[in-house]
Amino acid sequence: MIRVLVVDDQPVVRAGFAAIVDAEPDLTVVGEAADGADALDQAARSRPDVVLMDIRMPGMDGLTATARLTADPDGPRVLVLTTFDLDAHVFEALRVGASGFLLKDAQPVDLLHAIRVVAAGDGLLAPTVTRRLIDAFATGALTPPAEPAELAALTAREREVFVRLAAGLTNAEIGAQLGVATGTVKAHVNTLLGKLGARDRVQATIRAYDLGLVRPGTRRSSA
Numbered sequence: 001m002i003r004v005l006v007v008d009d010q011p012v013v014r015a016g017f018a019a020i021v022d023a024e025p026d027l028t029v030v031g032e033a034a035d036g037a038d039a040l041d042q043a044a045r046s047r048p049d050v051v052l053m054d055i056r057m058p059g060m061d062g063l064t065a066t067a068r069l070t071a072d073p074d075g076p077r078v079l080v081l082t083t084f085d086l087d088a089h090v091f092e093a094l095r096v097g098a099s100g101f102l103l104k105d106a107q108p109v110d111l112l113h114a115i116r117v118v119a120a121g122d123g124l125l126a127p128t129v130t131r132r133l134i135d136a137f138a139t140g141a142l143t144p145p146a147e148p149a150e151l152a153a154l155t156a157r158e159r160e161v162f163v164r165l166a167a168g169l170t171n172a173e174i175g176a177q178l179g180v181a182t183g184t185v186k187a188h189v190n191t192l193l194g195k196l197g198a199r200d201r202v203q204a205t206i207r208a209y210d211l212g213l214v215r216p217g218t219r220r221s222s223a
Contacts, residue, residue, distance in 0.1 A: 005048035036060030070097025100124035123202025166208035
């Protein structure tokens with residue numbers, strides 16, 4: 001059973017998300033919160049697996065709450081839900097540890113899929129968000145700071161895997177390009193996630209752009 005905490009300042013929105021989640025046999029809502037501070041209190045009590053987090057809320061916003069929740073290695077995974085696909089805070093939420101981002105007008109089936117993906121330890125971005133993220137780097141709206149120390153901690157093979165992971169390749173595709181087994185690629189991915197302090201592939205991709213290892217326009221099939 002996947003335990004879900006719903007955080008949104010609009011009661012009707014909270015109730016709608018809660019109803020969708022509770023209708024599923026493998027999901028259960030363990031709490032609802034109206035702002036970030038309430039979310040932190042409820043998360044400490046109910047220990048959810050996934051937090052559906054709004055960004056713009058009175059009092060403590062979702063960005064601050066996300067940073068505090070994800071600072072705990074054993075804390076819940078955060079799936080950001082917002083109306084604003086151009087909100088710069090979304091990029092920052094991903095940087096501080098959110099595992100995914102979905103627009104509030106997503107179909108219920110997409111929301112449920114996202115919750116399960118995030119709960120399983122992976123990351124997820126809405127397609128429009130991926131495009132916005134790339135466009136933001138391409139136009140200079142987000143300036144990637146240089147942090148060579150993080151790259152220096154990676155082996156040559158881990159860096160090769162990192163580049164391909166950030167380009168959107170699966171473990172099987174990476175293995176085919178590098179001539180190694182999928183299990184070996186998975187081991188490299190787990191190691192580099194640990195070295196980068198990234199919770200999942202989405203966070204690793206964000207770090208790749210931040211570090212300048214991947215540039216806008218990189219093709220998915222790049223070698």
